[in-house]
Amino acid sequence: MAGIGFELKRLFKKEGVFSTIFAGIYATAVTIGPTIIVIVALNIMYMLPPYIEIAYRDKELLSATILYVFVFALILASPINIILSRYVADKIYEEDYDSIYSSVETGSVLIAVFVGIMGIPFGCAMYFIGHLPLYYIFGTYMFFAGLSFTFYYMTFITVLKEYRKITFSFLGSLVVGFLFVVISVFWFGAAIVDAILFGLMLSFMLIAMILLFFIKRSFVNHNGNAGELFSYIKKGWWLILANALYIWGLYVHNFVFWFFSDYKIRVAEVFQSAPTYDMATYLAMISNISVLVIFVVNVETKFHTAYKAYCESIIGAAGKDIRRTKQKMIETLRRETIYIVQIQVIVNIIVYVTALVIFPKIGIEGVVLSMYPALSIGYMILYLVQCLMIYLFYLDDQKGAPLVGLAFFAGTLLGTLVTVKLPPGMGGLGLVFGASCGFTAAFFRIRYKLIHLDRHIYGRGKIVKQVKSAKEQKSVTIYSFQTMKKGGDSN
Amino acid sequence: MKIAMFVEGCYPYVVGGVSSWVQMLLEARRETDFIIHSLLPDRQQSGQFKYTMPENVLEIREAYLNDHDVVKPFRKKTKLSDEEKSCFRKLIFGENIDWLGIFCFFEKDNISVNDILMGEEFFEIVQDLYIEKYPQCVFTDFLWSVRSLYLPLFTVLKVPVAEADCYHAISTGYAGILACKGHYLYQKPILLTEHGIYTREREEEIIKVDWTQGIYKDLWIRYFYTLSSCIYDCASQVISLFQQAQKIQLELGCPKEKVRVISNGVYVKQFENIQGKDPEDTFINVGAVLRVVPIKDVKTMINAFALAKMKVSNLKLYIMGPTDENPEYYEECLEFIRGFQVEDIEFTGRVNVKEYLGKMDMTILTSISEGQPLSILESMAASKPCIATDVGGCKELLYGGEKDSLGRSGIIVPVMNVDKIADAMVTLAKDEALREDMGYSGRLRVKAFYRNEQVTRTYGELYEQYKDGK
Numbered sequence: 001m002a003g004i005g006f007e008l009k010r011l012f013k014k015e016g017v018f019s020t021i022f023a024g025i026y027a028t029a030v031t032i033g034p035t036i037i038v039i040v041a042l043n044i045m046y047m048l049p050p051y052i053e054i055a056y057r058d059k060e061l062l063s064a065t066i067l068y069v070f071v072f073a074l075i076l077a078s079p080i081n082i083i084l085s086r087y088v089a090d091k092i093y094e095e096d097y098d099s100i101y102s103s104v105e106t107g108s109v110l111i112a113v114f115v116g117i118m119g120i121p122f123g124c125a126m127y128f129i130g131h132l133p134l135y136y137i138f139g140t141y142m143f144f145a146g147l148s149f150t151f152y153y154m155t156f157i158t159v160l161k162e163y164r165k166i167t168f169s170f171l172g173s174l175v176v177g178f179l180f181v182v183i184s185v186f187w188f189g190a191a192i193v194d195a196i197l198f199g200l201m202l203s204f205m206l207i208a209m210i211l212l213f214f215i216k217r218s219f220v221n222h223n224g225n226a227g228e229l230f231s232y233i234k235k236g237w238w239l240i241l242a243n244a245l246y247i248w249g250l251y252v253h254n255f256v257f258w259f260f261s262d263y264k265i266r267v268a269e270v271f272q273s274a275p276t277y278d279m280a281t282y283l284a285m286i287s288n289i290s291v292l293v294i295f296v297v298n299v300e301t302k303f304h305t306a307y308k309a310y311c312e313s314i315i316g317a318a319g320k321d322i323r324r325t326k327q328k329m330i331e332t333l334r335r336e337t338i339y340i341v342q343i344q345v346i347v348n349i350i351v352y353v354t355a356l357v358i359f360p361k362i363g364i365e366g367v368v369l370s371m372y373p374a375l376s377i378g379y380m381i382l383y384l385v386q387c388l389m390i391y392l393f394y395l396d397d398q399k400g401a402p403l404v405g406l407a408f409f410a411g412t413l414l415g416t417l418v419t420v421k422l423p424p425g426m427g428g429l430g431l432v433f434g435a436s437c438g439f440t441a442a443f444f445r446i447r448y449k450l451i452h453l454d455r456h457i458y459g460r461g462k463i464v465k466q467v468k469s470a471k472e473q474k475s476v477t478i479y480s481f482q483t484m485k486k487g488g489d490s491n
Numbered sequence: 492m493k494i495a496m497f498v499e500g501c502y503p504y505v506v507g508g509v510s511s512w513v514q515m516l517l518e519a520r521r522e523t524d525f526i527i528h529s530l531l532p533d534r535q536q537s538g539q540f541k542y543t544m545p546e547n548v549l550e551i552r553e554a555y556l557n558d559h560d561v562v563k564p565f566r567k568k569t570k571l572s573d574e575e576k577s578c579f580r581k582l583i584f585g586e587n588i589d590w591l592g593i594f595c596f597f598e599k600d601n602i603s604v605n606d607i608l609m610g611e612e613f614f615e616i617v618q619d620l621y622i623e624k625y626p627q628c629v630f631t632d633f634l635w636s637v638r639s640l641y642l643p644l645f646t647v648l649k650v651p652v653a654e655a656d657c658y659h660a661i662s663t664g665y666a667g668i669l670a671c672k673g674h675y676l677y678q679k680p681i682l683l684t685e686h687g688i689y690t691r692e693r694e695e696e697i698i699k700v701d702w703t704q705g706i707y708k709d710l711w712i713r714y715f716y717t718l719s720s721c722i723y724d725c726a727s728q729v730i731s732l733f734q735q736a737q738k739i740q741l742e743l744g745c746p747k748e749k750v751r752v753i754s755n756g757v758y759v760k761q762f763e764n765i766q767g768k769d770p771e772d773t774f775i776n777v778g779a780v781l782r783v784v785p786i787k788d789v790k791t792m793i794n795a796f797a798l799a800k801m802k803v804s805n806l807k808l809y810i811m812g813p814t815d816e817n818p819e820y821y822e823e824c825l826e827f828i829r830g831f832q833v834e835d836i837e838f839t840g841r842v843n844v845k846e847y848l849g850k851m852d853m854t855i856l857t858s859i860s861e862g863q864p865l866s867i868l869e870s871m872a873a874s875k876p877c878i879a880t881d882v883g884g885c886k887e888l889l890y891g892g893e894k895d896s897l898g899r900s901g902i903i904v905p906v907m908n909v910d911k912i913a914d915a916m917v918t919l920a921k922d923e924a925l926r927e928d929m930g931y932s933g934r935l936r937v938k939a940f941y942r943n944e945q946v947t948r949t950y951g952e953l954y955e956q957y958k959d960g961k
Contacts, residue, residue, distance in 0.1 A: 314630075316629050319626055455610075455611040458631075460609075464558075464559060464646075466559065466560040467561050469563060475554060475649050476553065476651060477554075478550055479538065481544055481550065
């Protein structure tokens with residue numbers, strides 16, 4: 001979320017209970033708000049009587065379609081968003097608002113291309129292997145595109161500063177989608193599965209368009225420098241890679257279960273999934289996500305301030321002031337990390353105990369409940385990895401961040417390949433292992449970076465152009481007159 | 492016998508006093524082989540020799556102060572061991588410098604200047620220096636200043652030095668350091684001849700510049716002192732051209748037992764039968780043999796000439812020497828002349844001085860800084876009185892040294908003093924007898940003390956003395 005820090009700082013600066021509550025709601029809204037809204041909307045749609053009455057296979061198809069669209073839209077948009085977020089944050093800091101719209105255009109083209117690259121082959125598979133009707137494929141594709149664009153445009157939310165309008169546009173679009181479902185089912189007698197799919201497609205296309213409308217309205221001037229974002233992508237390849245590895249790690253354990261577990265199912269020949277494991281994952285994610293909100297607030301308000309003070313001291317302060325601000329920044333990082341670990345553990349225990357009591361009462365039991373504890377611990381550690389990765393991004397750790405992503409991804413993949421065949425209660429231990437690998441790597445990497453922070457800050461770049469010469473060093477040019485002399489002698 | 496000679500920013504790329512002196516020495520010592528290590532600011536002037544190489548010059552090795560960091564691909568990053576770090580610490584702190592350690596380090600294969608200057612070890616050394624001596628400064632500025640300071644030195648230290656029987660540096664500074672590298676690595680003697688006092692010249696420049704301020708000026712000055720101290724410590728003999736220069740060398744810490752004076756010289760015979768002034772020439776001709784560059788302060792000369800011409804209307808000024816070294820300054824001089832609306836000033840370009848000197852009634856040199864100018868010696872050899880500013884060894888040349896009672900062979904004037912320079916011109920222009928007396932005295936002095944035969948013989952003896960590393 002580009003520029004979220006500016007807004008959070010403003011909100012948390014205000015004293016009083018209501019301000020704090022509002023700031024908390026704001027932070028929740030911009031970090032996980034859209035997810036919550038979508039979950040609620042989906043559940044409402046699922047509660048419609050025609051949905052309850054349809055065949056289980058149709059329900060499975062719709063669930064699998066929605067799952068795939070969400071997972072792959074996130075996999076697609078997230079790495080691009082991370083670089084865009086940095087770009088937009090830099091432009092806000094530089095007050096160069098004219099460059100922002102150009103990046104919107106460039107990013108949109110990129111998203112469209114990636115949607116095509118991922119969506120068209122899958123669409124073909126849906127048609128030729130799954131024998132699904134073309135309109136359903138079209139609906140899925142457009143839903144995927146709409147969601148990918150929505151994820152992308154949401155990066156600009158904080159730049160727009162029209163939170164209320166955006167929240168209402170989100171809600172409004174979903175209401176329109178819901179109405180569309182109701183009208184098409186009850187009025188025109190459409191199939192509920194198709195209606196929900198097209199309703200969602202309509203909602204997200206609408207959200208994407210409304211966001212684009214707001215962006216266009218806010219940035220009337222644009223400098224046409226569309227290529228600048230590419231130079232950011234070139235410079236920030238490590239950010240993209242680290243984020244991509246993290247996102248893949250986030251889902252790779254699901255993929256392993258989709259293909260290798262005893263819980264795997266195949267819907268319409270193309271949608272491979274493991275609903276039991278996916279449900280347990282979903283619950284583990286939801287029950288731990290509050291930590292992310294707390295972390296974002298703490299990083300953007302406390303750590304960012306300390307980090308900024310340190311950076312400013314480097315530019316123009318005496319050595320003792322630099323040491324002081326550096327120490328303060330390290331202390332803030334240490335304190336906030338310990339704090340977030342403590343909070344995470346407490347929240348996890350509370351949620352875990354609550355879940356054990358509540359889940360059976362709402363019909364979640366059996367295998368899902370067995371899988372939940374390990375996955376909940378996995379998600380607890382996984383979110384800590386994400387938090388530490390954000391520190392690594394701050395510290396500009398171009399090697400460390402992708403390495404942490406890799407440790408997390410590879411650990412999760414290998415771990416889950418081992419645990420996939422174990423009893424359900426141990427299935428999530430693969431994620432625990434992978435997240436622990438990521439956490440260990442991140443912890444030691446941050447420690448290493450802080451120890452060698454001076455080298456990193458002051459030792460970057462080159463003082464003079466470096467020329468690589470395969471031949472003998474050419475720091476000296478030799479003009480030899482000996483040969484000429486010898487030639488002259490022989491004559 | 493092979494001598495490796497080290498020059499900075501002059502021979503064979505720039506025509507001038509030091510370059511002419513080097514050329515003279517090379518031509519005179521035909522039996523000795525020379526390798527010339529020449530340091531240039533960058534690669535722009537590469538290969539543009541202004542002199543014809545004598546046969547005894549085997550090689551010219553060009554190196555560049557502002558060069559790229561040339562490295563081989565697939566190399567290991569350059570890091571400092573504890574011992575090497577200690578050497579660099581001593582260098583940067585300027586205390587008990589282990590030059591051998593530094594030279595040996597830069598002899599290693601594939602050293603990257605970038606890696607050293609941007610490395611953690613160098614950073615720690617600079618940080619320690621900062622905490623100990625300059626804790627009030629902005630640290631980042633300090634760090635980058637020190638890096639910039641040592642960049643040209645480390646670039647030069649990477650340059651491979653040829654093996655020779657004796658190393659002869661024609662200045663301290665970077666040329667001196669490179670000569671010291673040869674001396675340390677091959678255990679061969681080293682001689683230093685200073686035409687000007689490099690350290691003082693740099694100090695004067697740094698004080699005037701505005702690209703660096705405050706303690707950073709001190710850092711630069713201290714840096715050049717460090718470079719000088721290296722060669723003063725390891726040279727077998729430290730030669731200056733005149734007594735005043737020797738005094739400064741001693742002040743700068745050069746050991747007393749090493750110093751000696753070997754003056755510049757000219758071939759007096761070459762000026763015996765030069766073509767004289769045309770009897771029909773009604774002008775009083777003033778000749779200035781110089782490169783048209785700011786350090787020669789040609790503008791003051793023009794200004795003074797304009798003033799003198801108001802009193803002596805038949806004065807004519809010939810400015811003899813290349814104008815292409817600093818075309819902007821030359822243009823400014825022309826603009827100056829147009830501004831004063833003064834006539835009878837002629838830029839001849841590069842000429843054979845002997846063809847012109849005879850036609851002159853006097854010569855003039857208004858430099859801001861000089862060593863022992865060859866142009867004054869040539870003027871004296873041609874029996875022409877000379878007006879010169881009180882810089883370098885000019886006074887000693889025109890008024891004589893301690894054991895010299897030959898009288899004045901010209902007029903010494905203060906630097907940039909237009910009135911005094913103009914007065915001197917008027918005095919000489921109006922008094923032909925004085926001109927003749929001074930010219931006569933000058934020729935006698937050159938014959939007695941400033942003969943090239945004497946200079947080359949002395950250097951020959953010196954080379955022989957230190958032959959084979961003895």
